[in-house]
Amino acid sequence: MVRRATLLILCMSIAFFAGLVLTGRMRTADESAAASREQAVAKAPVTISGGLPDLTGVAQRAVGSVTNISSTQIVRTPNSPFANDPFYRFFFGDQDDAFGYRERRAQSLGSGVIVSADGYVLTNNHVVDRGVEVTVTMPDKRELRAKIVGADEATDIALLKIDANNLPTLPWGDSNRLRVAEWVLAIGNPYQLNQSVTLGIVSALGRTLEGRTLQDFIQTDAAINPGNSGGALVNSRGELVGINTAIFSETGGYQGIGFAVPSNLAKHVMDELVRYGQVQRGTIVGITLAPLTTRLAEELGAPNTRGMVVVSMQQRSDAYAAGLRPGDIVISFNGTTIEDQAQFARLLSEAKIGSTITLGILREGRQMTVKVPVVKASGSMRRQ
Numbered sequence: 001m002v003r004r005a006t007l008l009i010l011c012m013s014i015a016f017f018a019g020l021v022l023t024g025r026m027r028t029a030d031e032s033a034a035a036s037r038e039q040a041v042a043k044a045p046v047t048i049s050g051g052l053p054d055l056t057g058v059a060q061r062a063v064g065s066v067t068n069i070s071s072t073q074i075v076r077t078p079n080s081p082f083a084n085d086p087f088y089r090f091f092f093g094d095q096d097d098a099f100g101y102r103e104r105r106a107q108s109l110g111s112g113v114i115v116s117a118d119g120y121v122l123t124n125n126h127v128v129d130r131g132v133e134v135t136v137t138m139p140d141k142r143e144l145r146a147k148i149v150g151a152d153e154a155t156d157i158a159l160l161k162i163d164a165n166n167l168p169t170l171p172w173g174d175s176n177r178l179r180v181a182e183w184v185l186a187i188g189n190p191y192q193l194n195q196s197v198t199l200g201i202v203s204a205l206g207r208t209l210e211g212r213t214l215q216d217f218i219q220t221d222a223a224i225n226p227g228n229s230g231g232a233l234v235n236s237r238g239e240l241v242g243i244n245t246a247i248f249s250e251t252g253g254y255q256g257i258g259f260a261v262p263s264n265l266a267k268h269v270m271d272e273l274v275r276y277g278q279v280q281r282g283t284i285v286g287i288t289l290a291p292l293t294t295r296l297a298e299e300l301g302a303p304n305t306r307g308m309v310v311v312s313m314q315q316r317s318d319a320y321a322a323g324l325r326p327g328d329i330v331i332s333f334n335g336t337t338i339e340d341q342a343q344f345a346r347l348l349s350e351a352k353i354g355s356t357i358t359l360g361i362l363r364e365g366r367q368m369t370v371k372v373p374v375v376k377a378s379g380s381m382r383r384q
Contacts, residue, residue: 053183053236055183055185055199055236057238058185058234058236058237058238059185059187059197059234061168061238062170062185062187062197062232062234062238063139063187063195063197064139064168065113065114065167065168065169065170065232066111066112066113066114066139066187066188066189066195066231066232067111067112067113067114067121067136067137067138067139068109068110068111068112068136068137068189068192068194069108069109069110069111069112069121069123069127069128069134069135069136069137069146069160069230070107070108070109070134070135070136070137071107071108071109071110071127071128071129071131071133071134071135072107072108072131072132072133072134073107073108073129073130073131073132108126108127108128108129108131109127109189109192109227110123110124110127110128110188110189110227110228110229110230110231111123111127111187111188111189111227111228111229111230111231111232111244112127112136112160112230112231113170113230113231113232113240113243114167114168114169114170115169115170115172115240115270116167116169117165117166117167117168117169118164118165118167119161119162119163119164119165119167120149120159120160120161120270120274121136121146121159121160121161121162122157122158122159122160122230122243122266122270123157123158123159123160123229123230123243124156124157124158124229124230124243124245125151125152125153125155125156125157125158126156126229127158127229127230128148128151128158128160129151129153129158131148133145134146134147134148134160136160136162137194138164139194139195144162144163144164145162145163146160146161146162147160147161147162148160149161149273149274149277150272150273150276150277150278150279151273152269152272152273152278152279154214154279154281154349155214155261155265155266155269155279156245156246156261157243157261157265157266157269157270157273158230159269159270159273159274170232170234170238170239170240171238171239171240172239172240172263172267173234173235173237173239173240173241173263174239174241174263174264175218175241175242175262175263175264175265176262176264178202178205178218178235178241178262179202180201180202180203180204180205181201181202182201182202182235182236183199183200183201183235183236184199184200184201184202184220184222184233184234184235184236184241184242185197185198185199185222185232185233185234185235186198186200186220186222186223186224186228186231186232186233186234186244186258186260187231187232187233187234188224188227188228188229188230188231188232188244189227189228189231190223190224190225190226190227190228191225191226191227192227193227196228198222198223198224199222200220200221200222200223200258201220201221201222202218202219202220203219203220203221203257204218204219205218205219206339206342206343207219207259208340208342209246209259214265214342214345214346214349215342215346216261216262216265216342216343216346217245217246217259217260217261217262218233218241218242218259218260218261218262219257219258219259220233220242220258220259220260221256221257221258222258223254223258224244224247224254224258225247225253225254226252226253228244228247228258229244229245229246230243230244230245231243231244232244233260233263239263240263241260241262241263242260242261242262242263242266243260243261243263243266244258244259244260245259245260245261246258246259247259265346268350280353280376281348281349281350281376281377282348282349282350282351282352282353282355282374282375282376282377283348283349283374283375283376283377284318284319284348284372284373284374284375285314285317285318285319285375286313286314286316286317286318286319286320287310287312287313287314287317287319287324288310288311288312288313289308289309289310289311289330289341289344290308290309290311290341291305291308291309291340291341292305292306292307292308292309292329293305296309300327300329300362300364301362301364301365302329302362306331306337306338306339306340307329307330307331307338307362308329308330308338308341308344309327309328309329309330310324310325310326310327310328310329310330311326312326313325313326318372318373318375319372322370322371322372322373323368323370324359324361324370324372325363327363328361328362328363329361329362329363330344330359330360330361331360331361331362331367332358332359332360333347333348333357333358333359333360334347334357334358335358335360348374349377351374352374353374353375353376354373354374354375355373355374356371356372356373356374357371357372357374358370358371359371359372
């Protein structure tokens with residue numbers, strides 16, 4: 001019995017120590033595996049959530065479609081010191097006629113974007129305005145004379161045509177799909193530094209600028225300087241989403257606020273210039289609209305300041321016959337909610353001439369719709 005008990009105790013001891021050894025080995029294996037995983041993580045590259053895009057390929061393709069624009073302009077300088085005085089002009093008429101004027105040639109430099117393989121180039125109107133000789137310098141250093149197909153002062157877009165084929169182009173992007181904080185590249189020729197590329201984000205959408213007629217600007221913090229006008233704003237997919245147009249600056253240089261005409265608007269203008277040589281815009285005859293202020297909204301019983309208010313109209317107009325009345329608040333345009341005056345002006349200008357649009361209105365707290373005909377507007381558009 002004693003021997004059996006001793007033998008049982010010995011077996012249990014051996015099993016106990018064997019278990020300890022096996023457990024230690026298992027822990028050691030687990031710790032080694034954990035250490036290996038930690039080393040692998042340490043060696044792996046650190047990435048930012050969402051990822052920073054590699055735009056080198058996009059930039060390389062896009063710069064081949066951005067040109068330098070040089071325009072020789074005729075500038076008139078009146079001989080009379082009172083030429084620009086409204087008081088003298090009111091009583092004595094155009095001082096240029098009375099005292100004459102001097103002409104001088106001036107150079108305007110900017111950028112352009114090749115938008116078709118057969119030689120159409122988009123740029124800004126202010127780059128080629130009053131231009132008597134326009135030269136497009138290609139990325140391969142070729143200098144080509146350009147014809148101004150047409151220009152639109154309201155959007156500051158101009159279309160050029162050069163005699164060339166098989167040119168590299170930028171694909172059109174849908175500017176309506178842009179989002180705030182999306183990465184964009186600004187490509188142009190600031191200070192004659194050709195094919196310069198800067199990186200930034202979309203800072204805001206639907207911006208308006210003082211003194212501009214039709215506005216829907218993309219705001220970006222990508223560096224834009226004098227000479228960038230007419231250049232390309234490109235998204236991370238290499239698509240043209242805007243034409244760089246203006247900057248806000250107190251020094252004349254980059255201060256982090258630049259503006260571009262959205263590609264959808266620029267393409268619409270280009271199509272009109274190709275087809276008609278000018279932009280044909282729609283309007284509603286016999287109606288005057290104004291922004292809906294907080295005070296007006298309270299007086300008219302509107303829930304917010306979205307929309308436009310009809311302040312006056314002609315009783316013999318189509319708009320009056322359609323059912324519009326002074327005091328009506330226009331809150332939608334063919335189903336699109338009206339946010340502000342700039343949006344309404346843009347939608348109306350792009351409406352097809354001769355079509356009928358449906359306006360949603362608010363009258364004395366009641367919503368209703370009216371159908372109004374669109375006619376051709378006379379505006380600041382010209383053919384070269």
